[in-house]
Amino acid sequence: MIIQSVLGNNLIDFDEFINWYPENSDFHYELHNGVITKMPKQRGKYSQIAGFLMTELSFEIKRLGLPYFIPKDCIIKTDDLSGYEPDVIILNRENLENEPRWERESTIILCQSIKLVIEVVSSNWSDDYALKLDVYETLGISEYWIVDYLGLGGRKFIGYPKQPTLTIYTFENGDYQPRQFRKNETIKSPTFPQLTLNTEIIFRGK
Template identity: 55%
Template sequence: MIQALEKPISFDEFIEWLPEATDRHYELRRGTIVEMPKARGKHSDIAGWLMVKLGAAIERANLPYFTPRECIIKADEGDSGYEPDGIVLDRLTIADDPRWEKESVVENGASIKLIIEVVSTNWRDDYGHKFVDYEALGIPEYWIVDYLGLGGKRHIGTPKQPTLSVCELVDGEYQITQFRESDRVLSPTFPDLQLTADQILRAGR
């Protein structure tokens, strides 16, 4: 649901307006507030399962990373803000992010090691706006978890099927590697990760 507004609002206005207690979450898209339902069912299951696995990988490797429950990512141009399905932050740099402690806002792409979006009916955002904005922020790794194979054919091919796209930032641009079924997922951030695409797309089932 898109909120009807007379004029675009700024990111700061969005953060000031953002309700603290709600069963929905909100994102800012090019100055417009978009109301989104909380992740439920398999979408929520996959996001939660994956963050547990990444948390375990962080602990095993003794990395200075953590996985916050919630945060808002401020796009580089400042008129968009996103609440990702999953994120891995760097403790060594997030302390320098000026809005983190008081607002859970991340402005510095260098603080983000990995960001995850689980695809639902708004797949165009994950493959489009968010792809472009996360790339512009310099986020080194972006996962698009398309467990229903909803993305356009130009993104996941024909026939459409469940696909995990790992986008790695190389010379300022995302290079995309796709994984399906029994493919072992190769993560630049977690090179020792031992998970297949099917395990992630089915939340371990």
């Protein structure tokens, strides 16, 4: 849902978006090419899956003693007119000292600070498969998961017949290389090579 800018019909830049962003909001907002966009609220299975992945990945981070963490709120500034707020993001704590906007705004601008981004697919599936995929690849984010638990994505992304699919994109030699997991397959994550989650458990969110 596009939000009418408080600044009128003109496009707004990232700094104006951050200054506008309401505190303690029940909703998340993103800036898409100068337009404030209200994102679907995490509800039901969508929220359950995102929460489950946060818990499982936090446990793996702690188990392995990695210098990573999952913030409650985080916005990735992609350019002067865009910023995205992933469903789940894993940050490298050791690189936050190089992030000039982190302490003040919970904003990340460097791909080196990001270990993994996860988007759980909802009705706006094209944002995850097209818009954000292209942006995250351009930024060089090392790993990106699209958790399409209802099989909503277009045929060009998940094939036909459409079915629940988890796609892991890995940044290699300047491009994303996808690997897809369906049914009861165990996923393979470069960031967490010892992870033993399978798609059935992830799609159930428990």
